Amino acid sequence: MHQLGSTRSSLKPDHLLQTPDTFIRSPLPGAEGVEFIIHAAPQLGARFTQMTAEFVAGGELAPVSAQRFLFVLDGKVEVKAEGKKHILKPGGFAYLPQGVPHIVRATGIARAAVIEKAYEPQAGTAAPKIVIGDEAAVRSTPLLDDDGLRVRALMPDGPAYDFAVNTLTYDPGASLPMVEIHMMEHGLLMLEGGGIYRLGDSWYPVYAGDFIWMRSYCPQWFGAIGKRPAKYLIYKDWRRHPLGEQGA
Ligand code: UGY
Ligand code: MN
Numbered sequence: 001m002h003q004l005g006s007t008r009s010s011l012k013p014d015h016l017l018q019t020p021d022t023f024i025r026s027p028l029p030g031a032e033g034v035e036f037i038i039h040a041a042p043q044l045g046a047r048f049t050q051m052t053a054e055f056v057a058g059g060e061l062a063p064v065s066a067q068r069f070l071f072v073l074d075g076k077v078e079v080k081a082e083g084k085k086h087i088l089k090p091g092g093f094a095y096l097p098q099g100v101p102h103i104v105r106a107t108g109i110a111r112a113a114v115i116e117k118a119y120e121p122q123a124g125t126a127a128p129k130i131v132i133g134d135e136a137a138v139r140s141t142p143l144l145d146d147d148g149l150r151v152r153a154l155m156p157d158g159p160a161y162d163f164a165v166n167t168l169t170y171d172p173g174a175s176l177p178m179v180e181i182h183m184m185e186h187g188l189l190m191l192e193g194g195g196i197y198r199l200g201d202s203w204y205p206v207y208a209g210d211f212i213w214m215r216s217y218c219p220q221w222f223g224a225i226g227k228r229p230a231k232y233l234i235y236k237d238w239r240r241h242p243l244g245e246q247g248a
Contacts, residue, residue, distance in 0.1 A: 008204060014218040015199040016044060018211040025054065030062025033106075036114075039211040040187045046213055047237060048117040048163070050187035055106030066116040067128070068096045068104075069155075069165055071135070071233055073191075075110025079103070079132065086132045088112075093154050093165075095131035113189050113233060120162045120240045123247070128160040135167055148174035164238040169231045170195065170224035179221045184236040186214040193230030197222050 009022040018039055025035040033056045040046040053061065055075070061068075070077065071093045079086045079094045081102035088094060096102045098119040104112075119128070133154060140150035148171040155164050170193070179198065194207040198221040199214060206212070206222075214220055224230035 008206075008210075010202065010204065012200055012202065014215040015202075016040070016211075016213040017197070017199065017204050017206065018213075019207075020209045023052075028062060031060065033057075033059030034061060039189075040213045044213060045215060046185060046187070048115060048185075048187065048235065050116075050189075050211070050213075050235060051114045052189075052211075053112050053114050055110040055112070057106060057108045059106045059110075061104040061114070063101070064116055065098070066118045067098045067163075068094075068102075069115040069163075069235075070094045070096070070104060071113040071154075071165070073111040073113060076107045077110050077112055078105045078107055080105075081130055088132075089134075091135040093131075093133050093135060095128075095155060097128040097130065100130060115163075115165065115187060115235050117163055117237070120245070122159060122162075122240065122245060125159040128158075129156075131156060140169070143168070144177050146174065146177065149176070159239060162238060162240050163235060165233065165235050167191070167231060167233050169229050170222070171229055172224055172226055175223035176221050179219050181217055181219050183216050183242060184238060185216045186212070186218075186220070187235040188212040188214070189233045191231045191233055193224060193226050193228050195222055195224040195226070195230045 008019045010017045023037045035054045037052040040050040072088045077088045138152040140152045143149040150169045152167045190208050190210045197204050197206045
């Protein structure tokens with residue numbers, strides 16, 4: 001249906017709200033049977049890429065020179081690495097360190113969030129390891145003692161890992177306890193429910209399916225509204241000195 005030029009999507013210097021009505025699909029070299037919605041990329045000002053990969057049966061991602069994180073949204077995706085095969089269902093996730101050869105292939109129609117980031121090595125830390133998991137099996141912790149806002153950390157929390165991916169689940173009416181302003185940038189995919197997101201000096205209604213990019217220091221706050229919990233998947237760069245490796 002024609003929206004006569006209106007959309008909830010908004011691009012500002014410190015954030016992007018990208019709603020499904022504005023998604024454009026594109027192919028990428030070497031990926032067969034996959035279309036990509038490229039949400040965040042260096043062309044936007046981001047230091048990582050975040051895409052939604054839409055697979056037909058047998059669709060396969062191309063190799064990448066960066067670290068890769070995968071979170072299955074629909075269908076089944078097979079990940080082969082280090083001689084093992086893993087089948088990921090919705091909520092299943094995989095972290096593939098930079099330089100680890102792997103195959104990501106859908107066994108039927110499937111969708112997955114894909115995050116890629118160049119690894120920032122840190123002298124004296126062990127190399128990161130492959131992670132395979134299921135979001136539902138990850139123990140949640142309340143954010144700052146608020147039982148209405150639960151965080152699940154999908155990446156290990158060691159110095160080897162230079163980014164985090166978490167899910168945040170808000171009961172209706174729960175909110176971030178403060179307006180955050182921080183150095184880390186975010187890529188965020190709304191998975192369930194909705195609410196109001198403050199980004200910079202703007203307040204937006206947001207729903208499942210929306211994508212948000214927040215530049216470093218973008219003021220941010222979220223409150224969940226509705227009859228069911230709101231949940232999002234959120235990436236942030238993490239555990240690295242802003243001026244690059246120090247003390248080497
Ligand atoms: O981890 C975070 O910075 C997270 N609390 N930010 C957010 O939800 N916008
Ligand atoms: Mn934040």
